[in-house]
Amino acid sequence: MAKKSDSSHVSPNATRRGAHTSYRKKAPPPQNGHASSDLRSAPASSSAFILREDGTIEADEDTQAGDQTRPTAPSPPHLVYRNEARGIWLYHGNSLELLDAIANKYPDGRFEMIFADPPYFLSNGGITCHAGRMVKVDKGDWDKSRGPELNHEFNMEWLRRCQRVLKPNGSIWVSGTHHVIFSIGYAMQQLSFKILNDIAWEKPNPPPNLSCRYFTHSTETILWAAKNEKSRHTFNYQIMREANGGKQMKTVWEMAAPRNGEKAFGKHPTQKPVALVERCLLASTNEGDLVLDPFLGNGTTVVACASLSRRCVGVELESNYVEIAAKRVEAVSREPSDLFALPAPR
Numbered sequence: 359m360a361k362k363s364d365s366s367h368v369s370p371n372a373t374r375r376g377a378h379t380s381y382r383k384k385a386p387p388p389q390n391g392h393a394s395s396d397l398r399s400a401p402a403s404s405s406a407f408i409l410r411e412d413g414t415i416e417a418d419e420d421t422q423a424g425d426q427t428r429p430t431a432p433s434p435p436h437l438v439y440r441n442e443a444r445g446i447w448l449y450h451g452n453s454l455e456l457l458d459a460i461a462n463k464y465p466d467g468r469f470e471m472i473f474a475d476p477p478y479f480l481s482n483g484g485i486t487c488h489a490g491r492m493v494k495v496d497k498g499d500w501d502k503s504r505g506p507e508l509n510h511e512f513n514m515e516w517l518r519r520c521q522r523v524l525k526p527n528g529s530i531w532v533s534g535t536h537h538v539i540f541s542i543g544y545a546m547q548q549l550s551f552k553i554l555n556d557i558a559w560e561k562p563n564p565p566p567n568l569s570c571r572y573f574t575h576s577t578e579t580i581l582w583a584a585k586n587e588k589s590r591h592t593f594n595y596q597i598m599r600e601a602n603g604g605k606q607m608k609t610v611w612e613m614a615a616p617r618n619g620e621k622a623f624g625k626h627p628t629q630k631p632v633a634l635v636e637r638c639l640l641a642s643t644n645e646g647d648l649v650l651d652p653f654l655g656n657g658t659t660v661v662a663c664a665s666l667s668r669r670c671v672g673v674e675l676e677s678n679y680v681e682i683a684a685k686r687v688e689a690v691s692r693e694p695s696d697l698f699a700l701p702a703p704r
């Protein structure tokens with residue numbers, strides 16, 4: 359159990375136990391290339407895990423914690439870092455399990471905003487250019503495709519759960535390349551999210567295309583959607599307009615890849631720039647709002663939240679990444695956000 363203090367470091371129990379993009383209560387594979395009707399109509403499964411007041415999670419009596427047949431992240435997810443002064447909770451485990459536990463405790467929703475950067479399903483033997491060298495695309499087991507139907511089923515499952523834990527006026531941002539983003543968009547339509555914008559994040563210095571048989575990939579898409587058609591989502595129009603020199607901000611955002619300093623505690627193969635997540639936060643949340651990142655990676659979302667005074671819950675399958683995330687957020691927490699600000703009350 360995590361210590362009761364304002365700020366706890368990563369628990370030594372958070373050992374690396376491998377990565378599986380797995381989830382419990384797997385639905386049967388879809389028929390004929392379409393998502394099964396079961397998936398469309400079924401409510402997200404009820405959780406066998408109980409979220410306690412202190413943020414830790416326990417398994418109910420009927421649930422055997424952990425799947426002993428293969429290496430997985432801890433089950434139920436393990437609270438490995440918390441900073442109550444900043445409002446930050448980081449879990450090591452499977453986001454689907456955490457989302458079920460949160461939805462059980464907060465059936466009317468808990469988060470104002472979600473930033474999700476899910477597996478892209480692109481690590482399947484292709485080649486790319488890294489630091490001037492030709493290398494195989496292998497970002498990790500979590501990024502391997504299981505075929506379009508199962509990939510889509512996974513996207514339906516985590517998006518359904520995200521929709522349940524959003525507050526009625528909450529919104530979600532999801533980033534991805536063409537390998538995953540069409541499935542995400544389709545799943546959002548199936549689940550009756552209200553799609554608000556599709557942002558093209560343009561990278562000014564993309565790696566060259568070595569095969570010379572395609573254009574150089576230089577954009578990623580970020581879909582922004584409200585919980586449903588009835589949602590009155592937050593959009594800080596004036597802040598975005600001012601950030602754009604007094605003109606309406608467009609849906610093409612040019613931003614560089616993460617700077618070296620953002621990788622000071624360790625690298626993640628698909629790490630996002632802090633500036634990108636900060637813009638999403640500034641556009642769609644207010645100070646003190648609670649944000650969720652179900653695929654935390656190296657913790658870019660939690661770093662952006664800490665620097666903009668938003669609260670954040672993050673969950674990550676791989677222990678080494680969640681440890682880096684905790685170190686990054688500790689470093690931000692030590693930086694005074696305002697020269698003359700008082701220390702946070704203890």
Ligand SMILES: C[S@@+](CC[C@H](N)C(=O)[O-])C[C@H]1O[C@@H](n2cnc3c(N)ncnc32)[C@H](O)[C@@H]1O
Pocket residue numbers: 377378379380451452453454475476477478500626628629630631652653654655656657658659673674675676679
């Ligand atoms: C695209 S990366 C996110 C990178 C992150 N935005 C950053 O800037 O560092 C996706 C992450 O999701 C994690 N992941 C995959 N499946 C997961 C699951 N079911 N639950 C929690 N994390 C998962 C992977 O280990 C990987 O680190």
